[in-house]
Amino acid sequence: MKFVGQSISKIDGMALVTGKPVYTDDIALKNALVVKLLRSPYAFAKIKSIDTSKAEQLDGVECILTYKDVPQARFTLAGQSYPEPSPYDRLILEDIVRYVGDEVAIIAAVDEKTALKAMKLIKVEYEVFEPVLDFEKAIGHTSVVHPEENLSTNFEIGLQKEKNIVASHRFEVGDVDGELAQCDVIVEETYYTQAQAHAMMETYRTFTYLDHMGRLVAISSTQVPFHIRRQLARALQIPASKIRVIKPRIGGGFGAKQTGGGDVFAALVTLKTGKPAKIIYDRQETFSCTTSRHAMRIKVKMGADKEGLIKALELQVLSDTGAYGEHASTVLGCVGEYTLPLYKAKARRITGHAVYTNKMPGGAFRGYGATQGTFAVESAVNKLAEKLGLDPAAVRLRNIVKAGDTLINYPNHPLGSSTLDQCILKGQELIGWKDKYPVRQVAPNKVRALGMAVTMQGSGIANIDTSTAEIRLNDDGNFTLLIGATDMGTGCDTILTQMAAEVLETSMEQIIVNAADTDISPYDPGSYASSTTYVAGMAVVKAAEDLKQQILAQGARYLEVSAQDAELDGNVVKTLKGDKEISLYQIAELSVLGTGRQQLVGHSTYGNEISPPPFVAGFAEVEVDLETGKAELVDYVAVVDCGTVINPSLARVQTEGGIAQGIGMALYEDVRYDQKGRMQTNSFMQYKIPCRKDIGTVRVFFESSFEPTGPFGAKSIGEVVANTPAPAIAHAVYNAVGVRVQSLPITPEKVFMGMQELARL
Amino acid sequence: MLINLSINGKDVRIDVAKDEFLADTLRAQGFLSVKKACDTSCCGLCTIWIDGKPTLSCSVLSIRADGKKLTTIEGLQQEAAEFAEVLTAEGAEQCGFCSPGFTMTVLAMKSELKNPSDDEIVHYLTGNLCRCTGYMGQLRAVKKYLEVLA
Amino acid sequence: MFTLVDLVQPETLEDAYQSLISKRSNTVLGGCAFLKLGSKRIMTGIDLSKLNLNYIREQHGFIEIGAMTTFRDVETSSLLKESFNGILPQAVSQIIGVQFRNVVTVGASVFSKYGFSDLITALLVLDTEVELYHDGRMSLQEFLNQPPKKDILTKVFIKNDQRIASCQSLRNSASDFPILNAAVSQADGRWTIAVGARPLKAELALQASELLSQANVLNDETIEDAAKAASEELTFGTNVRGSAEYRQAMSKVLVQRGITEVLAC
């Protein structure tokens, strides 16, 4: 193939690297009002009084808005398809504040200095309540985070607000207890995964203005323009037809920008003042007033027979959703959705709750529950293997689903593709499993050890999310590809163009890609849930095929042959005999010239009943300092089955980036609060994402499969790559020094103290 | 306060607030390649050159730059494009938000270090955080770039 | 972010000092990276950049480092690389990144007596003095033990006595603050041990230093004894980066490594 499978540079890469002004704040009008937010210093309180009069008098202050000035319809910031599974539990501003950083007032002024000055002049009196800070004590706590009557859900998610339960989940196949009773060995452990910050380099930002029709335009650094439009319509109580959301280049998302940020605040200011406004969250706000990965406690029970055949697997999950329920029920569900199908145990069960606490909300984050679940389940598998005296890779090879097997989530669809077994074998070979597993002494104080984990994810949200693509043949013979998928650096504008170019047998340069603008783009939920390559990709392929047929038919008509006797060959349609041809340019021109013509437009809306899983086998080699407990990652091998690799270099870097985030979660990153619920890790100084020196070597390999339902056989890659590092590194650390760290991150101190403990025994 | 700057070889005289930092001054002057991703001098996205040395523009008071030679990537378009060619071929610019600052550091390293080892490269570039790429691709690109030059 | 109402760029130290003491909120500006973290409202910021305080030179048997010298200058100075087996360049080279180290200054770092400082710990095991504009020249140790007081640190003097030295730090992420740091030096059989980021400011482990200096032979055992003694005579605290207990244990490890490294030179 000419384009698919080629490492084509990203079409916007040159502009990005050479520093062209293409991000939200680069485009925003210079005279836009600057919007700042006064935030709550308390974890849980009621505003008794708020006096903005002094602040309003300040020169340059345009408006100050409080809970008295906002529409009273509750909404969710979660960017999900309607009907959203997240509760409508927030107002733009409310007289109750539910975490430190919750919004109290909106300030709009001519510049940042004035806005900040005005903020200091606002006087607020609070009645402070006892906050719920420990998520393990949330259920049945005397404080109820959301007592309000008008909180609602679109459908049953197991909400019990008086108990601080946002969502409940239960799924079971087979008889778990019965199977467990017959197992030779059982592993029963509790794992804790921490809240993790997305820490994309571009913080949340939105620029809003009214256009010539008086419609609200929001240029937003978002992954979900269509959802933001619906969200704004509901929150502001204006028709969606009055709103346009445009996504420019985005400086990273990782799921963060699948949840609304400052959009509502800037939009409200623009509506109230009629003036352009922009809101830019600073790093502290981004860390402490948006969302993070949901922190979880996961209890795993896994049983097997002596030969290592896993019979039963049970997960009990408690998820900390913080002050608002964005993505609460779905992330909870995904803990099981992407772990339970992986092993063919006869009986599998997940039960769990997501609970409200007075902390920053959890949200969507690359991996979306699968990351948490994978840490727990894979750690348990490693322990099981040890208990049985079996090689952990062998245990997996014995139990994983294979192509043709039935996945428990899709009983009617056999698994279309998987090379996970080959991924495991190849990974073992590449990491040097035979020679290095489990552990070697490399210096008097240093040991090196290996660990592993496998994982799966989905590709899009089955039966819910669809994607639409349109491709036009333009008047001068080139194409415009219209999509609503949102390139946030992932390169989807490029790979979707590659797919279109492949089908249309044209060049990359002939295709203009436009995304995403709710006024122009066809509907797409946005880029999340690993949907873009698979779902949007399929829509693009089908739209391109549709257009190709039309071009052929049109060309054949001009050539006065039937379509079967003509073929598209680069820039010409010619007869199969080769005696006549017409250029694409001419076809294009003739399609729009004169009467009775029709411009050719290919079109497709695509959604699927299944979400085929990509797989990764991850292998870690760590070096542990026996005197300090510090574990350094020396080598990481990830072998990926993402179906057909559409663009190898982009897929490789996507994988390396996901692995790096996983390494961060394994070793360094930890959102921490003080006793009053104030976040302590609200800067890059206190919250350490991995720097260049922390990564060691990461090596990525592909074991391509061919997914029959995917575009050119592709599945997804965006999320699955984040899941293996934490369990694989934890496993390696255990193999190195015998300490199982079951509560992330794995800090030197935890390892050292664990070693001390072992020495005492 | 009025200060004199040479920005990318062009002399300008501008009025800045006393507590204004260079990153903001430069953005206000239209040098929009200068990105900021933190308030704690940790990320390196705002890297420019002051008198040829890679420096955090977010942490230098504009007044301090009075009389100095500043270089942003707008002033190094050709060198930047050469490096971008290699970086994009590797796919190691994802969101790209970190790329201008990163490129400024790479170009500074190129003139400061002769034949750097992998460790020296990593050490020199550590101050540039990137959340998307996991750094490996950037390293591959830098090595290729240095090879091509050599 | 701090606010500056006014800013002066004095051309003599006397002017700078007068300006500093004339109002409580008047503040000396170093590289500003640390000041920037706070939200202090500063009446007058005193910029030292016109006072020629950026130098590293050798004079009268001392290495002098001016207050406005950046960490990057320290890191790349050939004089410092060759002195005390490069302990100072090594101590600062781990901090954040090149472009950061081109900003932050030696004077600010020493004057502020930061507990986490890698530079102070290293300087402590050298024969270091500081010069304060008002209070004059004194040993670094004496300065560290003084209560905070407004003054301007103009330079650091290090006796060029051919010590062999080593610094050690333990960090989780490589760009994080140290969980603990330590430095060790030896000249003519006199050993000096310092431990910092306890998380309190660096301190000399005098008894351990003495123990080591008095030891007839230096073997694994005596080294371990000294390292243990250091971890016992100093106090350690708990913060987000580590508990007192862990720090104490690590103190022994880092000091031991420091001694071993010095012996290997």
Ligand SMILES: Cc1cc2nc3c(=O)[nH]c(=O)nc-3n(C[C@H](O)[C@H](O)[C@H](O)COP(=O)(O)OP(=O)(O)OC[C@H]3O[C@@H](n4cnc5c(N)ncnc54)[C@H](O)[C@@H]3O)c2cc1C
């Ligand atoms: C994100 C971050 C991470 C860091 N990590 C580390 C680390 O790992 N290890 C480490 O050792 N250090 C670390 N530091 C500290 C850094 O190395 C500097 O020591 C610190 O930034 C102070 O230097 P500055 O020039 O920025 O000082 P400034 O911010 O300018 O000043 C700091 C204080 O010193 C005063 N001051 C400045 N100069 C003088 C003078 N000549 N006389 C008297 N007073 C003066 C100022 O008034 C101010 O109160 C870190 C700093 C930051 C911001």
Ligand code: FES
């Ligand atoms: S903006 Fe982060 S270091 Fe300058």
Ligand code: FES
């Ligand atoms: S490419 Fe996105 S932060 Fe580096």
